[in-house]
Amino acid sequence: MHGEIYASGWMNRLARGFYERDPLDVAPDLLNKLLVVSAGPDRLVARIVEVEAYRGSEDPASHAYRGSTPRNATMFGPPGHLYVYFTYGMHHCANVVCWPPGRAGAVLLRAAAPLSGLEAMRRARAREIGDRELLNGPAKLCKALGLTRQADGIDLVSGASGVWVGDDGVEPPADPAVGVRVGIRNGTELPWRWWVRGDVHVSRPLREIHSSWSASLRA
DNA sequence: CTTTGGATCGTCT
């Protein structure tokens, strides 16, 4: 057990306006932000190092592509809320909702670096694993932080549920790595995955796409 | 190191 302590200890909760934008803009801005989950006596903190953008009706890979359903309803609500879904009969994945109410969009939280509450995370994972494997995948992240379908709809901006995203002054990478999204069947060519280049906590090493042409694929 | 297949059930067609 050797978790680092995040630099200064202070952090600001992100405001509604941060989320009320195009997921393509929110996603890279979330890199290096802090995900905070209050779990009873434990305060779990992790630095986001990998994300993917999903653009609702304009994105064939998005759960919201074909409109609102009971499952994805949160994505159609106000920005700054948590969208948690259940998949493969056993896994949960967490997103932050973007864009104004009525327009579905989200950023999937794919990986993070654990900063605090590592023992609680390890307990939740119920496996003997190192720090780097605690949060290096969207379903692993949810398992370690205790995020289930019950957390769907939580308002990250108020922080009233003990779950929020904070800024401790560490800037997003000026030149993040960009690549295609993982595990989808449609929209596989869209370079809408971002990660902190070289960070050992990412879910897995995939090919980077050169940034010059990724900007042209906003449809 | 990479590849492959099984697990497992809520959701939508």
Next chain:
DNA sequence: GACGATCCAAAGG
């Protein structure tokens, strides 16, 4: 009835 915005263990190079 089919299929996941995944993970893991086992097998192969």
